[in-house]
Amino acid sequence: MSTGTQTILSCRVEQHGDATVVRVAGEIDRWTEDDFAQAVDESMRGRPTRLTVDLRDVTFMGTSGLRVLVEAQHETQRMRIVLGVVPGRGVARRSLEITGLDQMLRVFPTVAEALARA
Amino acid sequence: MLDDTEAEVSRSTAALHAWAEQLPEPVCEAVMSADAASPVLFRAVPAVRHELSPLRAAVTEWAQGFGFDRDTLADLVLAVDEAVTNAIEHGYRNQPAGIVRFFAGHSPVEKAVNVVVADSGSWRPPPSEPGVRGRGLSIIRAVTDRFDLHHGEHGTVALLSWKLPGEGAGGPAG
Numbered sequence A: 001m002s003t004g005t006q007t008i009l010s011c012r013v014e015q016h017g018d019a020t021v022v023r024v025a026g027e028i029d030r031w032t033e034d035d036f037a038q039a040v041d042e043s044m045r046g047r048p049t050r051l052t053v054d055l056r057d058v059t060f061m062g063t064s065g066l067r068v069l070v071e072a073q074h075e076t077q078r079m080r081i082v083l084g085v086v087p088g089r090g091v092a093r094r095s096l097e098i099t100g101l102d103q104m105l106r107v108f109p110t111v112a113e114a115l116a117r118a
Numbered sequence B: 001m002l003d004d005t006e007a008e009v010s011r012s013t014a015a016l017h018a019w020a021e022q023l024p025e026p027v028c029e030a031v032m033s034a035d036a037a038s039p040v041l042f043r044a045v046p047a048v049r050h051e052l053s054p055l056r057a058a059v060t061e062w063a064q065g066f067g068f069d070r071d072t073l074a075d076l077v078l079a080v081d082e083a084v085t086n087a088i089e090h091g092y093r094n095q096p097a098g099i100v101r102f103f104a105g106h107s108p109v110e111k112a113v114n115v116v117v118a119d120s121g122s123w124r125p126p127p128s129e130p131g132v133r134g135r136g137l138s139i140i141r142a143v144t145d146r147f148d149l150h151h152g153e154h155g156t157v158a159l160l161s162w163k164l165p166g167e168g169a170g171g172p173a174g
Protein backbone atom coordinates (compact mmCIF):
# COMPACT_ATOMS: atom_id res chain seq x y z
CA MET A 1 0.00 0.00 0.00
CA SER A 2 1.34 3.38 -0.97
CA THR A 3 0.61 6.48 1.04
CA GLY A 4 2.95 8.76 -0.88
CA THR A 5 1.67 12.29 -1.48
CA GLN A 6 2.43 11.90 -5.19
CA THR A 7 -0.62 9.67 -5.47
CA ILE A 8 -2.92 12.65 -4.96
CA LEU A 9 -0.82 15.65 -6.02
CA SER A 10 1.53 16.32 -8.87
CA CYS A 11 3.50 19.53 -9.48
CA ARG A 12 5.52 20.11 -12.64
CA VAL A 13 7.78 23.11 -13.10
CA GLU A 14 8.20 24.34 -16.70
CA GLN A 15 10.48 26.99 -18.11
CA HIS A 16 9.14 29.38 -20.80
CA GLY A 17 12.03 31.71 -21.57
CA ASP A 18 12.44 33.90 -18.49
CA ALA A 19 9.05 32.83 -17.16
CA THR A 20 8.28 29.80 -15.02
CA VAL A 21 5.04 27.86 -14.90
CA VAL A 22 4.10 25.47 -12.08
CA ARG A 23 1.45 23.04 -13.29
CA VAL A 24 -0.47 21.53 -10.40
CA ALA A 25 -2.86 18.58 -10.62
CA GLY A 26 -4.77 16.79 -7.89
CA GLU A 27 -5.51 17.62 -4.27
CA ILE A 28 -3.80 20.31 -2.19
CA ASP A 29 -4.55 19.68 1.46
CA ARG A 30 -2.77 19.62 4.82
CA TRP A 31 -0.99 16.46 3.75
CA THR A 32 0.27 17.57 0.33
CA GLU A 33 0.82 21.22 1.28
CA ASP A 34 4.57 20.82 1.74
CA ASP A 35 5.01 19.31 -1.73
CA PHE A 36 3.11 22.20 -3.29
CA ALA A 37 5.13 24.74 -1.29
CA GLN A 38 8.36 23.05 -2.30
CA ALA A 39 7.47 23.15 -6.01
CA VAL A 40 6.60 26.85 -5.74
CA ASP A 41 9.83 27.62 -3.84
CA GLU A 42 11.85 25.71 -6.38
CA SER A 43 10.27 27.63 -9.23
CA MET A 44 11.41 30.93 -7.68
CA ARG A 45 14.97 29.84 -7.25
CA GLY A 46 15.99 30.65 -10.85
CA ARG A 47 14.59 34.19 -10.30
CA PRO A 48 12.19 34.18 -13.27
CA THR A 49 10.59 37.51 -14.22
CA ARG A 50 7.17 35.89 -14.08
CA LEU A 51 5.86 32.94 -12.12
CA THR A 52 2.53 31.41 -13.09
CA VAL A 53 0.74 28.83 -10.96
CA ASP A 54 -1.64 26.76 -13.07
CA LEU A 55 -4.38 25.32 -10.85
CA ARG A 56 -6.84 24.26 -13.55
CA ASP A 57 -6.39 20.55 -12.83
CA VAL A 58 -6.65 20.94 -9.07
CA THR A 59 -9.51 18.84 -7.68
CA PHE A 60 -9.29 20.08 -4.09
CA MET A 61 -7.72 23.13 -2.47
CA GLY A 62 -8.27 24.05 1.16
CA THR A 63 -6.63 26.73 3.30
CA SER A 64 -3.34 24.80 3.15
CA GLY A 65 -3.07 25.57 -0.56
CA LEU A 66 -4.31 29.13 -0.09
CA ARG A 67 -1.62 29.69 2.52
CA VAL A 68 1.09 28.59 0.09
CA LEU A 69 -0.26 31.05 -2.49
CA VAL A 70 -0.30 33.93 0.02
CA GLU A 71 3.26 33.14 1.08
CA ALA A 72 4.30 32.98 -2.59
CA GLN A 73 2.71 36.39 -3.11
CA HIS A 74 4.84 37.88 -0.32
CA GLU A 75 8.00 36.14 -1.48
CA THR A 76 7.60 37.06 -5.17
CA GLN A 77 6.96 40.69 -4.24
CA ARG A 78 10.15 40.70 -2.25
CA MET A 79 12.06 39.12 -5.13
CA ARG A 80 10.39 41.34 -7.78
CA ILE A 81 8.87 38.36 -9.54
CA VAL A 82 5.39 38.86 -11.02
CA LEU A 83 3.10 36.12 -9.70
CA GLY A 84 0.06 35.04 -11.70
CA VAL A 85 -2.53 32.41 -10.81
CA VAL A 86 -4.70 30.45 -13.25
CA PRO A 87 -7.48 28.94 -11.10
CA GLY A 88 -9.60 27.50 -13.93
CA ARG A 89 -13.34 27.10 -13.40
CA GLY A 90 -13.38 24.44 -10.73
CA VAL A 91 -12.77 24.13 -7.02
CA ALA A 92 -9.59 26.25 -6.93
CA ARG A 93 -11.57 29.24 -8.20
CA ARG A 94 -14.26 28.59 -5.60
CA SER A 95 -11.73 28.48 -2.73
CA LEU A 96 -10.10 31.72 -3.89
CA GLU A 97 -13.48 33.47 -4.22
CA ILE A 98 -14.81 32.42 -0.83
CA THR A 99 -11.75 33.86 0.90
CA GLY A 100 -11.50 36.94 -1.31
CA LEU A 101 -7.99 35.93 -2.37
CA ASP A 102 -9.04 36.24 -6.01
CA GLN A 103 -8.95 40.00 -5.31
CA MET A 104 -5.51 39.90 -3.78
CA LEU A 105 -3.76 37.70 -6.34
CA ARG A 106 -3.41 38.36 -10.07
CA VAL A 107 -5.82 35.89 -11.59
CA PHE A 108 -5.82 34.93 -15.28
CA PRO A 109 -8.18 32.76 -17.33
CA THR A 110 -5.38 30.95 -19.18
CA VAL A 111 -1.65 30.34 -18.83
CA ALA A 112 -1.09 32.03 -22.20
CA GLU A 113 -2.72 35.21 -20.91
CA ALA A 114 -0.76 35.07 -17.68
CA LEU A 115 2.47 34.81 -19.67
CA ALA A 116 1.46 37.57 -22.09
CA ARG A 117 0.07 40.11 -19.63
CA ALA A 118 1.61 39.38 -16.27
CA MET B 1 -27.74 -11.94 4.31
CA LEU B 2 -30.53 -9.46 4.82
CA ASP B 3 -30.73 -10.35 8.50
CA ASP B 4 -26.99 -9.80 8.87
CA THR B 5 -27.26 -6.42 7.23
CA GLU B 6 -30.19 -5.44 9.41
CA ALA B 7 -28.40 -6.61 12.53
CA GLU B 8 -25.38 -4.62 11.45
CA VAL B 9 -27.46 -1.51 10.83
CA SER B 10 -29.13 -1.68 14.24
CA ARG B 11 -25.78 -2.31 15.94
CA SER B 12 -24.26 0.72 14.29
CA THR B 13 -27.36 2.79 15.07
CA ALA B 14 -26.96 1.84 18.73
CA ALA B 15 -23.29 2.83 18.59
CA LEU B 16 -24.20 6.11 16.93
CA HIS B 17 -26.80 6.93 19.59
CA ALA B 18 -24.45 5.99 22.43
CA TRP B 19 -21.86 8.35 20.97
CA ALA B 20 -24.40 11.13 20.35
CA GLU B 21 -25.52 11.12 23.98
CA GLN B 22 -22.09 12.32 25.06
CA LEU B 23 -22.23 15.31 22.74
CA PRO B 24 -23.41 18.82 23.61
CA GLU B 25 -27.22 18.91 23.61
CA PRO B 26 -27.87 20.70 20.28
CA VAL B 27 -25.34 18.50 18.46
CA CYS B 28 -26.83 15.37 20.03
CA GLU B 29 -30.26 16.43 18.79
CA ALA B 30 -28.96 16.93 15.25
CA VAL B 31 -27.39 13.45 15.22
CA MET B 32 -30.44 11.77 16.75
CA SER B 33 -32.70 13.30 14.13
CA ALA B 34 -30.82 11.51 11.34
CA ASP B 35 -32.97 9.52 8.99
CA ALA B 36 -31.91 5.85 9.18
CA ALA B 37 -33.21 5.26 5.66
CA SER B 38 -30.83 7.87 4.16
CA PRO B 39 -27.13 7.27 3.80
CA VAL B 40 -25.22 7.92 7.01
CA LEU B 41 -21.46 8.13 7.50
CA PHE B 42 -20.20 7.31 10.97
CA ARG B 43 -16.49 6.79 11.21
CA ALA B 44 -13.55 6.73 13.56
CA VAL B 45 -10.80 8.43 11.58
CA PRO B 46 -7.17 8.17 12.75
CA ALA B 47 -5.87 11.71 13.25
CA VAL B 48 -3.27 11.65 10.49
CA ARG B 49 -3.09 13.87 7.46
CA HIS B 50 -3.27 11.18 4.83
CA GLU B 51 -6.74 10.23 6.09
CA LEU B 52 -8.11 13.53 4.77
CA SER B 53 -8.25 12.58 1.11
CA PRO B 54 -10.17 9.29 1.52
CA LEU B 55 -12.55 11.01 3.95
CA ARG B 56 -13.23 13.76 1.40
CA ALA B 57 -13.94 11.07 -1.20
CA ALA B 58 -16.42 9.38 1.15
CA VAL B 59 -18.12 12.70 1.94
CA THR B 60 -18.32 13.59 -1.75
CA GLU B 61 -20.03 10.28 -2.48
CA TRP B 62 -22.37 10.58 0.52
CA ALA B 63 -23.41 14.12 -0.42
CA GLN B 64 -24.63 13.10 -3.88
CA GLY B 65 -28.36 12.65 -4.15
CA PHE B 66 -29.52 15.45 -1.86
CA GLY B 67 -29.86 17.79 -4.85
CA PHE B 68 -27.08 20.23 -3.93
CA ASP B 69 -25.58 22.19 -6.80
CA ARG B 70 -21.93 21.86 -7.77
CA ASP B 71 -20.71 24.88 -5.79
CA THR B 72 -22.52 23.82 -2.63
CA LEU B 73 -21.05 20.32 -2.91
CA ALA B 74 -17.58 21.85 -3.27
CA ASP B 75 -18.25 24.14 -0.27
CA LEU B 76 -19.42 21.21 1.82
CA VAL B 77 -16.29 19.17 1.12
CA LEU B 78 -14.10 22.22 1.72
CA ALA B 79 -15.71 23.04 5.08
CA VAL B 80 -15.63 19.44 6.27
CA ASP B 81 -11.95 19.20 5.34
CA GLU B 82 -11.16 22.35 7.32
CA ALA B 83 -12.93 21.01 10.41
CA VAL B 84 -11.18 17.63 10.26
CA THR B 85 -7.83 19.27 9.50
CA ASN B 86 -8.24 21.41 12.63
CA ALA B 87 -9.01 18.37 14.75
CA ILE B 88 -5.86 16.66 13.47
CA GLU B 89 -3.41 19.55 13.53
CA HIS B 90 -4.71 21.54 16.50
CA GLY B 91 -6.88 19.27 18.65
CA TYR B 92 -4.41 16.38 18.62
CA ARG B 93 -1.23 18.47 18.41
CA ASN B 94 0.06 16.78 21.56
CA GLN B 95 -1.32 13.30 20.90
CA PRO B 96 0.07 11.06 18.19
CA ALA B 97 -2.75 8.48 18.13
CA GLY B 98 -5.93 10.53 18.31
CA ILE B 99 -9.24 9.50 16.77
CA VAL B 100 -11.55 11.94 15.02
CA ARG B 101 -15.21 10.92 15.25
CA PHE B 102 -17.01 11.78 12.07
CA PHE B 103 -20.73 11.77 11.37
CA ALA B 104 -22.73 12.87 8.33
CA GLY B 105 -26.46 12.37 8.02
CA HIS B 106 -29.71 13.74 6.71
CA SER B 107 -32.26 15.15 9.14
CA PRO B 108 -35.79 15.14 7.71
CA VAL B 109 -37.04 17.22 10.66
CA GLU B 110 -34.47 19.93 10.09
CA LYS B 111 -34.63 19.50 6.30
CA ALA B 112 -30.87 19.67 6.39
CA VAL B 113 -27.75 17.58 6.27
CA ASN B 114 -25.61 17.64 9.39
CA VAL B 115 -21.92 16.89 9.72
CA VAL B 116 -20.28 16.43 13.12
CA VAL B 117 -16.51 16.42 13.63
CA ALA B 118 -15.40 15.60 17.16
CA ASP B 119 -11.94 15.26 18.64
CA SER B 120 -10.96 14.34 22.20
CA GLY B 121 -7.96 16.62 22.10
CA SER B 122 -7.53 20.05 23.62
CA TRP B 123 -8.60 23.45 22.35
CA ARG B 124 -5.81 25.79 21.36
CA PRO B 125 -6.60 29.48 21.81
CA PRO B 126 -6.24 31.09 18.36
CA PRO B 127 -3.14 33.31 18.02
CA SER B 128 -3.85 37.04 18.23
CA GLU B 129 -1.75 37.59 15.08
CA PRO B 130 -2.71 34.67 12.84
CA GLY B 131 -0.53 35.83 9.91
CA VAL B 132 -1.24 33.61 6.91
CA ARG B 133 -3.33 31.31 9.11
CA GLY B 134 -6.84 31.55 10.50
CA ARG B 135 -8.97 31.12 7.39
CA GLY B 136 -10.43 27.71 8.20
CA LEU B 137 -13.11 28.69 10.70
CA SER B 138 -14.19 31.71 8.69
CA ILE B 139 -14.61 29.55 5.58
CA ILE B 140 -16.74 27.10 7.56
CA ARG B 141 -18.85 29.97 8.93
CA ALA B 142 -19.25 31.47 5.46
CA VAL B 143 -20.38 28.36 3.60
CA THR B 144 -22.60 26.63 6.18
CA ASP B 145 -26.21 27.42 7.13
CA ARG B 146 -25.34 26.55 10.70
CA PHE B 147 -22.00 26.18 12.45
CA ASP B 148 -21.77 25.33 16.15
CA LEU B 149 -18.36 24.98 17.74
CA HIS B 150 -18.17 23.56 21.25
CA HIS B 151 -14.87 23.21 22.99
CA GLY B 152 -14.29 22.04 26.50
CA GLU B 153 -12.27 19.74 28.69
CA HIS B 154 -13.00 16.72 26.54
CA GLY B 155 -12.08 18.22 23.21
CA THR B 156 -13.81 20.04 20.38
CA VAL B 157 -17.10 19.27 18.66
CA ALA B 158 -18.10 21.02 15.44
CA LEU B 159 -21.56 20.81 13.89
CA LEU B 160 -21.86 21.94 10.28
CA SER B 161 -25.28 22.05 8.61
CA TRP B 162 -26.64 22.77 5.17
CA LYS B 163 -30.32 23.23 4.44
CA LEU B 164 -31.53 20.98 1.65
CA PRO B 165 -32.07 22.82 -1.65
CA GLY B 166 -35.39 24.66 -1.64
CA GLU B 167 -35.41 24.85 2.19
CA GLY B 168 -33.98 28.33 2.66
CA ALA B 169 -34.04 30.14 5.97
CA GLY B 170 -37.04 32.16 4.74
CA GLY B 171 -39.34 29.18 5.29
CA PRO B 172 -40.95 26.78 2.83
CA ALA B 173 -41.24 28.10 -0.71
CA GLY B 174 -44.64 28.51 -2.43
Ligand SMILES: Nc1ncnc2c1ncn2[C@@H]1O[C@H](COP(=O)(O)OP(=O)(O)O)[C@@H](O)[C@H]1O
Binding pocket: A063, B082, B086, B087, B088, B090, B091, B092, B119, B121, B122, B123, B124, B125, B126, B127, B132, B133, B134, B135, B136, B137, B138, B156
Ligand atom coordinates in the same frame (compact mmCIF):
# COMPACT_ATOMS: atom_id res chain seq x y z
N1 LIG C 1 -10.29 21.17 16.78
C1 LIG C 1 -9.54 22.14 17.34
N2 LIG C 1 -8.81 21.91 18.46
C2 LIG C 1 -8.05 22.87 19.02
N3 LIG C 1 -7.95 24.12 18.54
C3 LIG C 1 -8.64 24.43 17.42
C4 LIG C 1 -9.47 23.47 16.78
N4 LIG C 1 -10.06 24.08 15.70
C5 LIG C 1 -9.60 25.34 15.69
N5 LIG C 1 -8.74 25.57 16.70
C6 LIG C 1 -8.10 26.87 17.03
O1 LIG C 1 -8.69 27.86 16.21
C7 LIG C 1 -7.70 28.48 15.39
C8 LIG C 1 -8.28 28.94 14.08
O2 LIG C 1 -8.53 27.84 13.23
P1 LIG C 1 -8.56 28.09 11.65
O3 LIG C 1 -9.46 29.24 11.38
O4 LIG C 1 -8.88 26.80 10.98
O5 LIG C 1 -7.07 28.58 11.32
P2 LIG C 1 -5.72 27.74 11.23
O6 LIG C 1 -6.07 26.27 11.28
O7 LIG C 1 -5.11 28.13 9.93
O8 LIG C 1 -4.89 28.17 12.41
C9 LIG C 1 -6.57 27.48 15.32
O9 LIG C 1 -5.35 28.09 15.03
C10 LIG C 1 -6.61 26.87 16.72
O10 LIG C 1 -5.99 27.74 17.62
Ligand SMILES: [Mg+2]
Binding pocket: A063, B082, B085, B086, B135, B136, B137
Ligand atom coordinates in the same frame (compact mmCIF):
# COMPACT_ATOMS: atom_id res chain seq x y z
MG1 LIG D 1 -7.49 25.34 10.19
